Amino acid sequence: MNRRTALTGLMTAPLAGGASKASGGPSFRPSERDVRDVRDVLIRGAATVLTMDPKIGYGLLGEVHGADVLVRDRRVHAVGQGLDAPAGARLVDASGKLVMPGFIDVHNHLWQSSFRGGCSGQELDGWLDDCHVPVLDALTPEQIFWFVLLSCVDVLGSGVTTVVDWLAPMPYPMYVKYFAALDRSGLRFVVAASNDARDTRLVPRLNRELVSSCPRASLQVAGSAFMAALGQLRADYGAARDLGVMYHCHLLETGDQRRGDPVRALREAGALGPGTLAAHAVHLTVEEMALLAGHDVRVAHCPLSNMRLGSGIMRLPELHRHGVKIGLGQDGAANDSSDYFALMKTAVGLQRAVHQRADVHPRIPEVLYMATLGGAEAIGMDDRVGSLTPGKAADLIIVDPHTANFAPRRDWTSQLVLNGQPHNVSHVFVDGVEVKKDGQVMSVDAAETVARAERASRALHG
Template sequence: MPEAIDLLIEARWIATVDSDTTLNNHAVAVHNERIVAVLPTREARARFAPARHVKLPGHILIPGLINLHTHAAMTLMRGIADDLPLMDWLQKHIWPIEGTHMSPQFVYDGTRLACAEMLKGGITCFNDMYFYPDAAASAASEFGMRATLGITTLEFPTPYASDAADYISKGLAVRQDWLGNPLIEFCLAPHAPYTVSDATFERILTLSEQLNLPIHCHIHETAQEIADSLQQHGQRPLQRLRKLGLLGPNLIGVHAVHLNDDDLELLATTSSNIAHCPTSNLKLASGFAPVAKMRQMGINVGFGTDGAASNNRLDMFAEMRLAALLAKGVSGNAQALPAGEVLRMATLDAARALGLADKIGSITPGKYADLCAVSLSPLETRPCFDPVSHIVNVAGREHITHVWVAGKCCVDNKTLPNHPQNDLESAVALWQNSLEFRQQP
């Protein structure tokens, strides 16, 4: 008698990512949120009796994409201060706006908008750094999305907290409230070496070791950041973090654009992780991260979109393609970052950075069924000789038709089931009116 399961997904191709082989005419069996089998379609039909059966004859099924660095709520500030260098952008526009408008409702609505965009773009998990993490957790949970939320820490006050100790205390309390939720994880998120003191970094390291939490921190984003660190501390930011003990497998360093050979060696020997944000790096004129060299040295790298205020899209397909092209151009090697490696960086390698590689990141029996179906049937994607190459070099988020998180369908035929669009559109319109008023001279 066939085995009863929750879901059977048949696809023309499956890229499991835990193997370099692309499977043809296979199926994924899902039960109780997890993948129970990956097998040829004919065998799957004989073995299983699914409650729901999805047939995707022109699709490639891939693991859900993982956005390794973003500021989700900043989606409400999309395009509000474009074409500016980083510090002007932050100090003259973003931080003043946050000082006026920051609230739990702002974070909730902004994160809901980000979740809608990310899910429709095949992103099933995001690593966030922002304020009011309880509001962000509520938004992600509402959409059924997986999230690792930062216990964001700065030395200066914002509407959310007064000082570093207050940021940490509030963040830990929110983490305690969400313990046990299978979709919500937390990390420690000191903003950057130039906004966090040695004493605070030392406390963050202690908490990371006690609670086994990743540390999510901007590093080496601009040349000015490094010059300032040399003047203030007598050493480069990564050297300072190494001295404080923060480099290691729990560190997710964001951007890592300006790296010399010693920096690269530090990252490699400590098994630190990097979140590469190519679009944001280019838009803010921060520079070109040496990703091909990082990979050659064995440094684990995933991709992030950064916030929509500095991108202006939460589009992992765009990041994958841009990262691959930049790596080839910067290194002078057309073989740098081949498509299969890029897809792995956007899935399994990002999961590894978050400490979640045993749960998500590949289409492997026993892992959660976080899956994304990409249609390669449209004329603009034909002919298709290598479907994995198509994911990086041809397809875009507009070709995603279905997304599942822990076996639950979160995108069905390009729509978000059970999420009234009018409610979200109304909330966004209200925030736009408020922010436009703030921007007027």
């Protein structure tokens, strides 16, 4: 596996363990939390609710003060003052706290917690060659389960409720363990999976046997955008279109990737459109920005990863002026942690530093929009998540501002981005189920997960 295939998913993975369910191969069973009854919830007396719906509250963030949020049948039922609790509903006191939609991470590689802190002096190619590739080649299904689960605990703790995870091809038993970890976590997840070069039926099989088994799971097709791989690009984009899902590729993360002429490859493959999500998009020309915007291509912005690897800084204000839909992504180990508050703050701060202006896009409300409804729009899920609009899935968080890093109150909206830290997220609900309560992740034994990940790391790295 070389640096390009590691990044873009062109390698050919062995298909060991690839027997179908009918022949006794690995199978997947959804978590009990998805099949049992879930109680209605009334979140009472929040000081501020950011609904992300201007029809409910005021401004871009749909802000409401002194309000309740009622969850019924796993969905947001109502936002308002003095709501009545249905019989048997659980009451959650949000006095003095903020309630908002959960964060949406539109580009990640959760398994990469397996080499956190590694290759810290490397740029992208060296990081891939010395950390990413050797670790991925050595991982076992059991090890990948614990590393993925470790990352899930981390992202949930930071208030993420939906994560898009980009996967290179891997043996089928690895996919089974990967899905098992994602399911156990309680996250809503989108798996961007790659077809094996020898088996174009792999992604449809994953969709049939794994994704369709979990109500919180969705699918994308992962691939590459290079002229040298134009045939594979056409096949992958065609597979995504046939399945009715998005196509997800890395695009111009570094300047030297221009040698592969990726934007031309997307154009010639007919893969420019709202069904394509392009990660990074750091080194686009003005003409390419206009081309992507004209075809409604969606973009994942990964500022912490780009900064860590010295890849460059996205021309975010220009993409915004072109009307491109953009969400925020953490991008695996190159993000170093899953602190979504740091991700938002960096997205704001980098542009201010480059432009030497404080009013440049994204301003504070705009980055909060990108983190929630904007992210949902980027991945085509804004009809289901991203705001507290009644009828949408009850994916929401409660933020406690009464801590040394957050207090005293002045402008809570700004403080969310500039002062917030993962420990301020006291509660997380995904699909109406409480997966973090009073600061503790409930869906996973965090101590056991850390211990098992440490054990797996010692086996990998010595």
